[in-house]
Structures are given as structure tokens and as C-alpha cells.
Amino acid sequence: MPELPEVEFASRVLRKAVVGRTVRRVRALHRSQRRGLPPRHLARLRGATIIGVERRGKHQLLALSTGDTLVVHFRMTGDWLVDTTAASLEPYARVVIDLDDDTRVSLVDPRALSTVTLSPSGSSSLPPLGPDAADPDVDAGVFIGALSRRRVSIKVALLDQRVLAGVGNIYAAEALWVARIDPRAPANSITRARAVRLLAAIREVLDRAQRSSGRYRDTGEGRFQVYDREGEPCSRCGTAIARIPQAGRSTYFCPHCQRR
DNA sequence: CGTATCCTGACC
DNA sequence: GGTCAGGATACG
Numbered sequence: 001m002p003e004l005p006e007v008e009f010a011s012r013v014l015r016k017a018v019v020g021r022t023v024r025r026v027r028a029l030h031r032s033q034r035r036g037l038p039p040r041h042l043a044r045l046r047g048a049t050i051i052g053v054e055r056r057g058k059h060q061l062l063a064l065s066t067g068d069t070l071v072v073h074f075r076m077t078g079d080w081l082v083d084t085t086a087a088s089l090e091p092y093a094r095v096v097i098d099l100d101d102d103t104r105v106s107l108v109d110p111r112a113l114s115t116v117t118l119s120p121s122g123s124s125s126l127p128p129l130g131p132d133a134a135d136p137d138v139d140a141g142v143f144i145g146a147l148s149r150r151r152v153s154i155k156v157a158l159l160d161q162r163v164l165a166g167v168g169n170i171y172a173a174e175a176l177w178v179a180r181i182d183p184r185a186p187a188n189s190i191t192r193a194r195a196v197r198l199l200a201a202i203r204e205v206l207d208r209a210q211r212s213s214g215r216y217r218d219t220g221e222g223r224f225q226v227y228d229r230e231g232e233p234c235s236r237c238g239t240a241i242a243r244i245p246q247a248g249r250s251t252y253f254c255p256h257c258q259r260r
Numbered sequence: 261c262g263t264a265t266c267c268t269g270a271c272c
Numbered sequence: 273g274g275t276c277a278g279g280a281t282a283c284g
Contacts, residue, residue: 001278032267058279075279076267111267113279127280152261159279168279248263249278 002074004058004133004166005209010080011060014105015053017082018062021099022049030094030112037095041118044068045097057129057165067121072107078114081106129165134206138164144195147187154190154198155183156247167202170227171209173252175201177226183251184244185260226252 002010026045028034037045049065062070072078081090085102093106095116107114119125130146131138146163147154157163158172167175176183178201181194190198225235229252230243239256 030267073279076277077269109267110269111278113267115280161280 001076001168001170002058002078003168003171003209004055005171005206007058007060007074007166008055008134008210010074011053011055013082014060014062014080017080017103017105018050018097018099019052020049021101021103023047023097024100025096025098027096028094028116029089029096032112033094033107033114033116036115036117044118045070056126057132057161058168059126059129061126069119069124071115071117071119071125073115074109075111075113075115077111078107078109081108128162130160130162131164133164133166133202134210136203138199140196140199143199144190144192147190147195150187152187153183153246154181154185154187155251157187158202159247159249164202166206169249169251170224171202171205173227174205174225177254177258178204180258182258182260183246183253189260226254228252 023045026042028037028042044066048068050062051065052063054061054063058073060072062072064070081093082103082105085098085104087104089096090106090108092108092110094109094112094114095107097105107116117125131142143164147157150157155172155176158167158175159169173183175198179194179198181190181198226241229241231240233239234241234254234257237254237257239254241252242255243250243252245251
């Protein structure tokens with residue numbers, strides 16, 4: 001699941017490939033992508049020059065010379081593939097953009113849950129997002145305030161993009177482990193001191209992921225401490241990592257050293 | 261607040 | 273051949 005570091009990595013790859021280029025041809029190859037990108041929007045896209053690529057939370061924003069913005073979200077399994085217009089289409093290519101220098105960028109997404117939408121000039125169609133989790137200047141007071149207004153568990157609150165934009169299931173669990181906080185603790189019960197520690201832990205896990213090229217590691221030292229490690233020993237205390245469902249998704253944590 | 265929905269590969 | 277996963281949204 002691409003979270004902030006993976007989306008940041010992908011948007012850098014994309015930026016290098018597309019900024020300054022003009023869209024020659026664009027196709028939506030899957031029903032679910034055609035819903036978000038109907039023919040009239042594909043037509044608007046054609047001939048536009050891409051002037052910049054920005055990231056906000058897990059969204060990628062492609063600024064176009066027309067004033068429109070192409071908004072991309074990878075959801076579960078999306079990623080960019082950059083090749084040339086001469087290449088054969090990838091099996092899971094959902095949106096394919098051919099550029100004037102024969103570069104082709106394809107949104108590859110086996111599950112087809114990615115969203116690509118054209119936001120007309122002036123009307124930003126982003127959902128409400130909190131401060132970007134990668135921003136080192138996030139105000140601890142704002143973060144504490146957001147938590148204090150939520151009665152859901154701290155883990156569920158961290159997944160709410162209005163609290164911090166860019167945190168997902170993996171890094172929420174990892175950050176709670178680093179901060180030694182029980183994921184079941186009510187968000188509004190988190191003390192100021194622990195919230196400050198949690199914010200630092202979020203930055204730490206995101207920075208570390210970013211430094212490993214925005215790619216997940218599945219072996220060796222860089223492996224996750226709790227995510228997808230049910231039954232394995234906690235590296236701090238040896239207790240078996242537990243898995244519980246929260247808001248319909250899996251939370252992994254150490255039931256011994258993560259406290260309420 | 262919980263639950264269904266979108267999708268399809270992976271797994272039983 | 274059925275179930276599950278999961279980010280975000282919609283709905284009860």
C-alpha cells in the first residue's frame with residue numbers, strides 16, 4: 001500500500017518524466033478509470049502541457065498549462081511505469097499518457113482502485129486534508145487539538161487524513177510502536193507529552209522509509225517492527241506481536257510494551 | 261459509530 | 273469457488 005514516502009518517490013519519478021512535456025494522447029483503459037476520467041475530460045487533457053507535479057498527502061497533483069489539475073491517488077496497488085510510446089501496454093495499465101517526446105507514463109494498478117480525476121481550473125477537488133505528515137513544521141498544538149476532538153482509537157484517528165495527510169495503515173502501526181502507545185487508546189485520552197512523542201515517531205518512520213527510496217523492504221534490518229509480523233517476537237521485549245481488527249483493517253502491535 | 265462498496269490477486 | 277484484504281467514501 002503506497003503511503004506518503006512511496007507516493008513521494010513515485011511523484012519524483014513522474015516529475016522527471018513529464019514536466020515540460022505536452023500530452024499527445026491519453027487513454028483510460030478500465031471501467032473504473034473511465035468513471036473518473038470521462039471522454040470530455042480526456043479531451044481537455046489532450047494538448048495540455050504539464051507544468052509541475054506536487055504531492056499532498058497521498059495525492060499527486062499534475063498542474064497543466066490549461067489551468068486544470070490532474071489529481072491522482074494510488075489507493076492500494078497503483079504505481080507509475082515510465083517507458084516509451086513504442087512499448088507494448090502493461091497488462092494492468094489503467095491510464096496511459098503519451099507525451100510529445102515519445103515518453104509514456106502508465107498508471108499500473110492490478111486492483112484498479114486508483115483514482116485519476118481532472119479538476120477544472122479554479123476548483124480544487126481535493127478532499128479535506130490535515131497538515132502533510134512529512135512537513136517538519138507541523139504544529140504539535142494543532143495535532144493535539146485534532147486528537148482531542150476524536151473519540152475513535154488513536155490508530156483509527158491516525159488513518160483519518162484530516163488529522164495528518166499521508167499516514168496509512170503500515171506507518172500508523174509502526175509509529176505507535178516507536179512511541180510505545182496502545183493502538184486501542186482513545187485518541188482524546190492521549191496526553192500532550194505522548195502526542196508530541198507520537199508526532200516525532202511518525203516523522204521518524206516516514207523519514208526512514210523515504211531514505212530507503214520510498215520502497216518497502218521485505219528482508220533484513222529495515223523490515224517493519226510490527227506490521228505483518230503477527231506472532232513474531234517484539235524486538236524490544238520479545239512478546240509476540242498481536243493483530244487485531246480496527247475499523248475494518250488489521251492493526252499490529254506489541255501488547256506488552258505499547259501502553260494506554 | 262459501524263458497515264458496504266469499489267476491484268482483483270492471493271489464498272484456501 | 274469462496275473469502276479476504278484494504279484507502280477512501282457513502283450510507284444507516
